[in-house]
Amino acid sequence: MTNPLDMCDTIAFYENTPEVDKKLDVILGQTFGFYVPKVRSLCLAESEHYQFSFAQMRKIVDKLPKNAQIRLKAKVSGNPDLWFSNGNQPIPTSDIDKARSPTAIIPSYIEFSADGVPKIQLYGLGKSIENVILTTKTARIIQAEGLLHEVTHAINWLGRREIYNGQPKSTILQFPDGEKMSALDALKEFGNVMATHSPMSHYSSFYWEPSGNGIKTFHDDPNRDDNDIRAIDEELAETVAAYTLGFTFTSNLERRLDPFVDRPEVKTFVRNYLNAKLVE
Numbered sequence: 422m423t424n425p426l427d428m429c430d431t432i433a434f435y436e437n438t439p440e441v442d443k444k445l446d447v448i449l450g451q452t453f454g455f456y457v458p459k460v461r462s463l464c465l466a467e468s469e470h471y472q473f474s475f476a477q478m479r480k481i482v483d484k485l486p487k488n489a490q491i492r493l494k495a496k497v498s499g500n501p502d503l504w505f506s507n508g509n510q511p512i513p514t515s516d517i518d519k520a521r522s523p524t525a526i527i528p529s530y531i532e533f534s535a536d537g538v539p540k541i542q543l544y545g546l547g548k549s550i551e552n553v554i555l556t557t558k559t560a561r562i563i564q565a566e567g568l569l570h571e572v573t574h575a576i577n578w579l580g581r582r583e584i585y586n587g588q589p590k591s592t593i594l595q596f597p598d599g600e601k602m603s604a605l606d607a608l609k610e611f612g613n614v615m616a617t618h619s620p621m622s623h624y625s626s627f628y629w630e631p632s633g634n635g636i637k638t639f640h641d642d643p644n645r646d647d648n649d650i651r652a653i654d655e656e657l658a659e660t661v662a663a664y665t666l667g668f669t670f671t672s673n674l675e676r677r678l679d680p681f682v683d684r685p686e687v688k689t690f691v692r693n694y695l696n697a698k699l700v701e
């Protein structure tokens with residue numbers, strides 16, 4: 422398998438698996454559930470770099486339970502194509518000639534800004550389509566996955582933010598069984614649940630692996646002490662995307678179209694986490 426930052430194998434899976442398109446089509450064909458215009462959980466800026474209309478993007482987010490949508494606040498904008506550069510520390514580049522490979526695509530990114538509203542960037546895939554690296558249907562799947570991944574980071578931020586200087590405390594959630602827990606503790610709880618399994622996806626295996634009594638993180642920044650929570654946040658972002666879309670790209674063939682087949686308790690946790698009510 423290629424490096425987790427290279428989407429080469431992921432693209433091949435999407436291109437060659439019609440079930441993946443069908444699952445996305447079902448989401449795009451659904452009628453709106455909770456998402457109504459008055460709920461401005463997602464502020465979408467105009468862009469030529471989206472693979473979807475605004476309504477389609479809202480339908481993808483509307484697949485999340487109502488209580489998760491209430492916890493979501495983010496601004497979304499589109500930007501030109503971006504890749505990971507060559508070298509030890511992956512740095513984004515908009516020059517394909519400097520990319521570590523034409524398939525080392527960065528689909529999306531999130532920035533936690535001072536005003537408290539996370540900013541999601543969706544990077545265009547137009548150059549990759551033009552260069553016949555992937556087809557439009559795969560571009561749509563990549564962008565749908567990227568959107569759900571970043572939206573989950575925005576939801577997780579309500580807990581994760583507490584460990585950073587100058588940020589507000591974590592929000593408090595009430596889980597469907599009545600238990601109240603801070604969103605930060607919920608993330609730590611997910612860290613315990615995920616530690617007994619392999620990473621959800623090829624991408625999240627970039628960040629961590631199970632260590633026997635917890636997780637071992639990779640690519641840690643020695644100047645930061647948030648490496649564990651970062652790995653948890655990335656794993657949960659991939660897990661919510663897999664839960665919502667019904668597929669994931671992993672080396673485990675059986676899990677590609679049935680992502681939770683070996684981990685029902687992870688699925689239960691994610692369902693409860695997304696359905697947890699915002700208390701304060």
Ligand SMILES: [Zn+2]
Nearest residue numbers: 570574655658
């Ligand atoms: Zn991420």
